[in-house]
Amino acid sequence: MHHIENTTFDEIEIGQSAQLVRTLRREDIELFAIMSGDVNPAHLDEEFAQSGRFQRVIGQGMWGGALISAVLGTELPGPGTLYLNQSLSFRRPVGIGDTLTVRVTVREKHPEKKRVILDCECVNQAGETVILGEAEVIAPTKKVRRPKVSLPRVYLHEPGARYKALIDATKDLEPVRTAIVHPCDALSLSGALEASSQGLIIPILVGPRAKIEAAAVEAECDLDGIEIVDTPHSHAAAEMAVSLVRQAKVEALMKGKLHTDELLAAVVNSAHGIRTERRLSHVYALDVPHYPKPLFITDAAINIYPTLDDKRDIVQNAINLAHALGIDLPKVALLSAVETVTPKINSTVEAAALCKMADRGQISGGIIDGPLAFDNAVSPEAVKTKGLSSPVAGDADILVAPDLEAGNMIAKQLIYLAGADAAGVVLGARVPIMLTSRADNTLSRLASAAIVQLFVRRSSHAMG
Template sequence: MTAASPATSAMSGLAAPAADAPDKYATLLARCAGLPPIPTAVAHPCDVASLSGALEAAELGLILPILVGPAARIRQVAAEHGLALGDTPIIDTAHSHASAVRAVEAVRAGDAELLMKGSLHTDELLHAVTASASGLRTGRRLSHVFAMDVPSYHKPLFITDAAVNIFPTLNEKADICRNAIDLVRVLGVDRPKVAILSAVETVTDKIPSTIDAAALCTMSRRGQITNGLLDGPLAFDNAISREAAITKGIDSEVAGDPDILLVPDLEAGNMLAKQLTFLAGAEAAGIVLGARVPIILTSRADSVRARIGSCAIAVLLAHARRTAEAAAQV
């Protein structure tokens, strides 16, 4: 009997899918196999969930964590829960705000290529990320993507934006769409299918999100949004179900087979992702895009599988960035 691989050991017994269902997170880990770990600034890992998540990812060879937070508190959490810190570097800070700022500084200095949220609040971390003079801004709008492993769906499903942009404008939705397309392309889908959700599938001025959806599709046709196949507005039923789309007379290459669900606002996206998690047994990995580096955004409620999935996605993005930068220098 052969020994289990580190990936298998870490994933076993943790809400794994049914035996006859593909394990989409295991597929992500397999894609990371053989890639060198990425230096990662972990901002304020001062509870067992965030600290163990970073250390688990390190054990799997995904990241090289740099723990940024009150050193005494981090060591206390590790001791109380039997977590081995080994020679993991710790940058000592006084409090969570300082942890966020110092973690961002580590990225700006080139010491880290990924940023990972610890036990501080998301707003606190993103405030440091978006600081005009000292943050990690780019020309893109920051946006969040949930990478969902939904047992009843035939492939990974990406929902955006359910955590950062509350009521995005049309131009912000365009960036949200671009960020998600870029992510899914790195994960191996050459031309991701994007379903732009609303309550109905017809354009009406009574529901502004339908007008935004129609405009985004036109932007795609005119080359303002590239590398994806967009359709919308689509109601959730005819976005996910080909049969529902046919019943309503919708002729669409996206309906029934989307890779990405672009939601009208944060409330809709957050409820959708949580409904899939708690009613459909889905796992949800989370990542923020649009900054200089990917930001691994996890919650204390996340399973170990979801945390590792978030790290795996970020690692693949970091290696894609390395490849692109090397090609640009040739």
């Protein structure tokens, strides 16, 4: 076990020194800003920093000062030291990637009060002095040797950053004409209108006019210039929205205040629906704080116990969505409880069959592997421990659940325990469908609209 040990006043000698070496990372700047509240754009805003005096992002000056404190408190004199005074002179900026050697040197000792004066200096990798200073401390008189405390692991994540990037990617695209099905509450109506204000959709509100107008009053929304298709109730709204698709008057659907089953029943109606030869499936697009890229999970909302043919379509739908979002060759992990094909676990057999279908061109556009347990799909450490050799394991873009229960649990666990943001879309019909939930915040609703806009516009461009 690593220990930390002090140097008592009697052990300290004039000229004695201690040091540590640290390299400034962007994460250090962000952590210091979180801790201190220092949100100076010189430290956090790349564009602002480029136009500033140093033409780059620089670290907070007191980051170096904190390193001096760290040497005094852990090295010389170490545990038991009482800080009295500190002077600092900042000579040069410290940028991301700069490496500081932080050194304290004993200059004076005052026995009557056990005080020690130390010269303090921070020098960068070029040998240039960054900080000069002087510290006055009361040195400990008793020997201390303690186990070194393990620090918690910190993950930095800007909530919604990936969704904002998706929205930014739509700026040059035409908005998608979207039927908002029964938007008769403030939440679904305001979400649709916000997506409209962002240029993501052109909303056509389908439902009882009186209820829509009442929802607008509650949400304090302005309906001027917004088309409303009046229907008597939610069931009729679903049928009308699907009819608008069949008439090529809208390019997408967005669920309002009605049950998902009610909307999908109109979508899959054999006589008047908008089914295609492809199986409908839902894809969650998750922004998971601890995962380095967007993570797609399918199917967690439509297919309860999908057959092998269903899974083929589920995988292809997810791959097509990933293409529209800029992932040229998505890595698809077919999930099960184990990594080996086991006849007693049907999902492992179907995963093997799906891999062979991909080999034969029945699924295209992605790299597919399975069966893989969840840990081996997303964790390089787990892959290394188990000695797996796979182009997908530990780096999956798409997780394909064996059934709806598993997919729903995985997605909800990531949302509620890992702090993931969730957006999603149903694919496989003539147009994409946004199944918004009352639990979705505004950004999630906007992200779903952005995903649909990217899918519609980039898919049509590819076909054109």
